[in-house]
Amino acid sequence: MSMSAQTVAQKIIARAAGRAAVEAGEYVTVTPDYTCCQELFWPGHKRNLERIGVDRIPRPDKAVMVIDHSTAAAMGSHHHETHRTLRDWCERQGIENFFGPGNGLRHQVLTERGFARPGTLIFSDEGNIASIGALGALNIPISTEVLVSLIQDENWLAVPPSARITLTGGLGFGVTARDVIQTILRDATPDGRLLQCCVEFDGPGLVELSLDDRQTLLASLFHSGAYTGVMEPDALALAYVAARAAGRPWRVVKADPGADYAARLTYDLGAIAPLVTVPPDAHGAVPVAEVAGTRIDQASIGSCAGGRLDDLRAAARILRGRRIASHVTLYVTPGSRGIYAEAAREGLLEILAEAGAAILAPGCTTCWGYQGVLNDGEVSISTQQFNYQGRNGSRSAHVFLGGPYVVAASAVAGRIVDPRPMLAEAGAA
Numbered sequence: 001m002s003m004s005a006q007t008v009a010q011k012i013i014a015r016a017a018g019r020a021a022v023e024a025g026e027y028v029t030v031t032p033d034y035t036c037c038q039e040l041f042w043p044g045h046k047r048n049l050e051r052i053g054v055d056r057i058p059r060p061d062k063a064v065m066v067i068d069h070s071t072a073a074a075m076g077s078h079h080h081e082t083h084r085t086l087r088d089w090c091e092r093q094g095i096e097n098f099f100g101p102g103n104g105l106r107h108q109v110l111t112e113r114g115f116a117r118p119g120t121l122i123f124s125d126e127g128n129i130a131s132i133g134a135l136g137a138l139n140i141p142i143s144t145e146v147l148v149s150l151i152q153d154e155n156w157l158a159v160p161p162s163a164r165i166t167l168t169g170g171l172g173f174g175v176t177a178r179d180v181i182q183t184i185l186r187d188a189t190p191d192g193r194l195l196q197c198c199v200e201f202d203g204p205g206l207v208e209l210s211l212d213d214r215q216t217l218l219a220s221l222f223h224s225g226a227y228t229g230v231m232e233p234d235a236l237a238l239a240y241v242a243a244r245a246a247g248r249p250w251r252v253v254k255a256d257p258g259a260d261y262a263a264r265l266t267y268d269l270g271a272i273a274p275l276v277t278v279p280p281d282a283h284g285a286v287p288v289a290e291v292a293g294t295r296i297d298q299a300s301i302g303s304c305a306g307g308r309l310d311d312l313r314a315a316a317r318i319l320r321g322r323r324i325a326s327h328v329t330l331y332v333t334p335g336s337r338g339i340y341a342e343a344a345r346e347g348l349l350e351i352l353a354e355a356g357a358a359i360l361a362p363g364c365t366t367c368w369g370y371q372g373v374l375n376d377g378e379v380s381i382s383t384q385q386f387n388y389q390g391r392n393g394s395r396s397a398h399v400f401l402g403g404p405y406v407v408a409a410s411a412v413a414g415r416i417v418d419p420r421p422m423l424a425e426a427g428a429a
Contacts, residue, residue, distance in 0.1 A: 005258040007162035008230050009198035012138040012253055016121040024161040024260070032140070033120040034097075035149045036064040036106055039079070041125050042086045045147055052151075057093055059153045064097040064115055065090050066106040070370060071363030073101070104336025104362035107131045107219065107304045112338050117241050117250035118233045123149045127222035128304050128385060133230035134214035135237050136253060138198070141228060160227040161262040162255075163197040167205030169270035174420035176314060177213035178306060178383060178403035181220045182275045182285035183267065188224045189283035193263045195225040200255060202232065205269045211240055212310035219304040220385060223282040274418060277401035279387040288406060288418045298380040299324070299411035301404050302333025302360070303367035306383025309339050311404040316348045318408035318422050319355035325414030330357040331372050333365045355412075369393060381410050 006014065006021055014022045016030035037045065057063065065086060073080030083101065090098040099109050106124065110116040110132050118136030122129070127141035140157055149155040165184065171177070188194045199221055206214070214237075218229040232254050233241070241250060275285040301307065301315050312334060324330045332352050334340035340362050343349050349359055366372035367384035374380055374397035387399040400416065409419035 005256040005260065007198070007255050007259045007261070008136075008200050008232060008253050009138055009160060009162050009228070010259075011255075012119055012121050012230075013157070013159055015119065015251075022159045024159050026159045027156055028159060029154055029156050030121060031154045032062065032123045032149050034062050034064050034115050034122045035146060036066065036110060036122055036124040036129065037146060038069060038106055038125060039067045039082050039086050040069045041143075042082055044144070046085060046089065048144065048147055054151055057150050060093045060095045061097075062153065063090075063093070063095045063150060064099075064106070064110065065095060066099045066103065066109050067101050068103070068105050069364045069368060071101045071361045071365060101363065102337055102361050104334070104339065105304050105307070105364065107215065108336035108339065110137075111135060111215070112244065112336060114241070114244035114246055114248060117245055117248065118238070119251035119253045123155060127228070128219045130221050130226075130229040131215040131219040131304060133218045133228065134211055135241055136230065136233035138230050139228050141222070160196055160198045162259070163194050163199045163226070163263040163265070164261045165199055165201050166203035166264070166266045167201060167209075167269055168203050168266065169205050169268045170208040171269050172272070174274055174405055174418075174423050175269075175272055176403035176405060177209060177216040179272050179275050180267065180269060181217045182277055182401070183272050184265070185220065185223050185283040186275075186285040188265065192225055196227045197262055199226045199229040200231065201229070203266070205267070206231065207234060208269065210310055211236060212308040215308065216305060220282075274403065274406055274420070276381070276406060276416060277387060279398050279400060280389050282385070282387060282401070288402070288416065291400065291416050292418060294400070294416040295379060296328060296381050296410055296415060297378040298329045298331070298372060298374060299407050300331040300333070300366040300372055300380065300382040300384060301407050302331065302335070302365055303384040304335065305385045306404055307333050307335035307339070309342055311383060312339070312343045312348045312352070313346070314404035315408040316351040317426055318405060318412065318419060319357070320351050320426065322355055322412050324356040324411040328411050328414055329372070330355070330411040331360055331366050332357045333360045334362050336362050366392065374399070381407050381416055383407055
């Protein structure tokens with residue numbers, strides 16, 4: 001590979017490193033545009049800052065702190081203490097980019113508030129923030145070392161290899177972006193072909209997907225072992241960025257012809273059907289017919305993998321004029337305050353509530369088991385990220401994963417079902 005032929009990830013990393021080019025596997029020191037943290041890891045981060053005697057960070061304008069997992073400081077939990085200590089620390093540091101409970105997921109805060117812009121590099125303390133790649137921004141996921149970029153305004157990383165996934169065609173009736181990523185995870189996770197890669201998406205099929213769809217693809221990509229993901233922004237993405245950038249700069253980054261990719265995959269969106277991922281593996285997707293009829297106790301629509309406006313619209317298409325089964329609890333969590341407000345303006349919340357859904361405050365809520373805890377032997381179907389044993393309470397409970405159509409239709413039926421008959425009855429496309 002010529003050093004002049006660079007992938008999207010290499011170009012963004014090279015700029016942040018002050019270099020003309022970088023090679024996969026090379027260790028470089030970069031200056032990020034932002035560092036984003038959430039509250040669950042904050043107690044540990046705070047202890048480490050105190051141990052090394054850090055009083056002040058040099059660039060408080062580059063820190064983005066979001067309380068999104070524990071959206072309510074409930075009686076008997078310790079979360080109220082974490083909320084207070086994080087808020088107080090941000091005030092002492094002069095961090096204006098503090099987003100308290102109810103603002104929503106970090107993914108949405110970064111995109112909706114204009115932090116994620118084409119060409120920007122953002123360190124975060126979780127891997128699923130790759131969703132910002134829908135706007136051409138690059139997420140670098142790290143854990144404890146996220147403090148380094150806060151303390152020094154720089155950090156090191158190993159330049160990841162890149163992989164390319166080309167999408168063609170368009171989604172069929174009753175098929176969602178969640179079905180697409182479940183297909184990719186099913187195919188690519190077992191053999192590790194995307195392991196530690198930055199996955200770039202391209203192709204004519206990508207243009208057929210909404211920005212919400214694109215974020216859904218990227219948010220769950222880390223289950224394949226991929227390092228992160230990114231997309232070259234098109235006119236739709238650039239219009240979104242321009243409306244939120246508030247004068248802050250960005251630079252569209254495109255891969256060079258001849259850039260080297262560790263793996264290349266192609267998917268025809270029109271060939272994908274509704275799927276359900278069977279616990280306990282996040283890559284265990286099967287056609288919905290294989291698990292149809294499984295009785296459920298709970299359904300949930302939300303998380304960074306399924307709580308955007310398109311997901312709520314999809315659920316409303318199914319639930320309009322219908323009621324959920326009497327033995328099912330349906331939780332719906334909008335991904336951000338902005339999504340919540342727009343869903344209210346469109347009448348989606350009314351449809352969901354009248355169908356029997358419990359609408360929760362924006363945040364992670366049911367995805368990490370903070371709400372919607374399952375009892376022994378209970379079964380849930382959800383748009384959330386994980387389905388391993390004990391994720392939502394009892395280790396003997398079972399969590400199936402699916403797209404918003406499947407989850408909403410199953411909530412109505414009281415068992416897992418193919419959503420397409422209900423969609424056809426509703427006359428929805």
